[in-house]
Amino acid sequence: xxxxxxxxxxxxxxxxxxxxxxxxxxxxxxxxxxxxxxxxxxxxxxxxxxxxxxxxxxxxxxxxxxxxxxxxxxxxxxxxxxxxxxxxxxxxxxxxxxxxxxxxxxxxxxxxxxxxxxxxxxxxxxxxxxxxxxxxxxxxxxxxxxxxxxxxxxxxxxxxxxxxxxxxxxxxxxxxxxxxxxxxxxxxxxxxxxxxxxxxxxxxxxxxxxxxxxxxxxxxxxxxxxxxxxxxxxxxxxxxxxxxxxxxxxxxxxxxxxxxxxxxxxxxxxxxxxxxxxxxxxxxxxxxxxxxxxxxxxxxx
Numbered sequence: 001x002x003x004x005x006x007x008x009x010x011x012x013x014x015x016x017x018x019x020x021x022x023x024x025x026x027x028x029x030x031x032x033x034x035x036x037x038x039x040x041x042x043x044x045x046x047x048x049x050x051x052x053x054x055x056x057x058x059x060x061x062x063x064x065x066x067x068x069x070x071x072x073x074x075x076x077x078x079x080x081x082x083x084x085x086x087x088x089x090x091x092x093x094x095x096x097x098x099x100x101x102x103x104x105x106x107x108x109x110x111x112x113x114x115x116x117x118x119x120x121x122x123x124x125x126x127x128x129x130x131x132x133x134x135x136x137x138x139x140x141x142x143x144x145x146x147x148x149x150x151x152x153x154x155x156x157x158x159x160x161x162x163x164x165x166x167x168x169x170x171x172x173x174x175x176x177x178x179x180x181x182x183x184x185x186x187x188x189x190x191x192x193x194x195x196x197x198x199x200x201x202x203x204x205x206x207x208x209x210x211x212x213x214x215x216x217x218x219x220x221x222x223x224x225x226x227x228x229x230x231x232x233x234x235x236x237x238x239x240x241x242x243x244x245x246x247x248x249x250x251x252x253x254x255x256x257x258x259x260x261x262x263x264x265x266x267x268x269x270x271x272x273x274x275x276x277x278x279x280x281x282x283x284x285x286x287x288x289x290x291x292x293x294x295x296x297x298x299x300x301x
Contacts, residue, residue: 001071001132001135001136001139004136004139004140004143005053005054005070005071005139007143008053008098008139008142008143008146009053009054009096011143011146011147011149011150012031012033012053012096012098012146014149014150015031015146015149015150016031016033017033018033019033019034019035019094020032020033020034021040021042024145024146024149025148025149025152025155026145026148026149026155026159026163028100028101028102028163029098029099029100029101029145029146030042030098030099030100030101031096031097031098032095032096032097032098032099033094033095033096034086034089034094034095035089035090035093035094035095036086036089037085037086037087037089037253038083038085038086039057039083039084039085039086039095040082040083041080041081041082041083041084042099042101043080043082043197043200043201044101045193045194045197046101046102046103046104046193047075047076047101047102047107047179048075048099048100048101048102049073049074049075049099049100049102049138049166049170050068050073050074050075050080050097050098050099051071051072051073051097051098051099051138051139051142052068052069052070052071052072052073052095052096052097053070053071053096053097053098054070054094054095054096055070055086055088055093055094055095055096056068056069056070056086056087056088057084057085057086057095057097058084058085058086058087059080059081059084059085060081060084060085060245060246060248060249060252061081061241061245065292068084071135071139072135073135073138073175074175075170075175075179076175076178081200081242081245081246082200082201082242083249085249085253098142098146100142100145100163100166102163102167106163106164106167107167107171107179109164110164110167110168110171111171111180131173131174134169134172134173134174135173137169138166138169138170138173141162141165141166141169142166144158144162145162145163145166148162191216192216192223192226192227192230192231193230195212195215195216195227195235196227196230196231196238198212198215199212199235199238199239199242200242203239203242203243203246203265203266204243204264204265204266205266206266207239209223209224209234209235209236212227212235223235240276240280241280243265243266243267243276244265244276244277244280244281246264246265247261247262247264247265247267247273247277247285248261248277248281248285248288248289248292250264250265251285251289252289252292252293258270258273258274258285258286261273261285262274273285
C-alpha cells in the first residue's frame with residue numbers, strides 16, 4: 001500500500017502541485033492539496049469518494065471527532081461536514097487527497113449490472129477502513145485513473161470503465177452497506193440532498209422550514225417528511241448540529257472563547273448556545289473542550 005500511495009502522490013504532483021482543489025482530465029476526479037489547518041471538503045450534492053494520500057484529516061460532527069488517516073477513505077452523500085482539520089499544517093508539509101464524484105445513475109448502473117451475479121457479500125460486519133485488501137484495490141484504481149492524465153489518448157475508453165470498477169470496489173468494501181441503503185434515500189429525495197448541501201453552506205443564517213420548502217416547491221409537511229427520511233433528522237435539527245459542531249471546532253482548533261464561537265456560528269443568545277451545546281455533547285462547552293484537549297494530548301502520533 002505504501003508504494004501505491006507514493007505513486008499516487010508522485011503522479012498528483014506531476015499533474016498539479018498548486019494549493020487548493022483542482023480538476024483532472026477526468027471530469028469527476030479532483031486533487032486536493034492544502035498547507036493550512038482548515039481543509040474544505042467538497043460537497044457536490046451526490047455521493048463522492050474522498051481518500052487521504054498524505055497527512056490526516058479530523059472531522060467535527062455530532063458524533064464527536066473522527067479521523068481519516070493516510071490511505072483511508074470515506075464516501076457519503078449527506079453527513080460529511082463542510083470542512084476538516086489538518087493538524088500538522090506547515091508551509092513545508094501539505095495535506096493531499098483525491099476525490100471522485102458519482103451520480104445516482106453511476107451507482108444504480110453498477111448495482112443492476114451485478115444483481116444476482118455478484119452480490120455485495122463483503123460489506124456486512126466490517127468497520128470503516130478496516131479492510132486493507134479493499135483499500136488497496138481502491139488505491140490501485142485511483143492510481144490508474146490519475147495515470148490517464150499522463151496518457152490523455154486513453155481517456156475515452158478507460159474513464160467510464162475505471163469509474164465503474166471503483167464503484168464496484170466501494171460497494172464490496174466497508175462503506176458498501178451504508179451506500180446501498182443511502183441510494184434508496186437519494187432516489188426518493190434527490191432534491192432534498194441539494195437542500196441539505198445548501199444548509200451546510202448557510203447554517204449560520206436564520207431561515208425557516210417554510211423557506212426551505214419553498215425552494216423545492218413542496219408543502220411544509222411533505223418537505224419535512226422527505227427531508228427527515230433522507231437525512232435522518234429535521235432541517236432545523238440539521239442546522240443546529242452543524243452550528244454546534246463548527247463551534248466545537250472553532251474553540252478547539254482556533255482557540256475561540258465560548259462567546260465568540262457561539263456568535264460566529266449564528267447564535268444570538270449565549271445561554272441558548274450553552275444549553276444546546278450541553279444537550280448535544282453532554283457537558284458545557286468549557287468542560288467539553290478541556291476534556292477533548294486532554295484526550296488529544298494522550299493520543300499517539
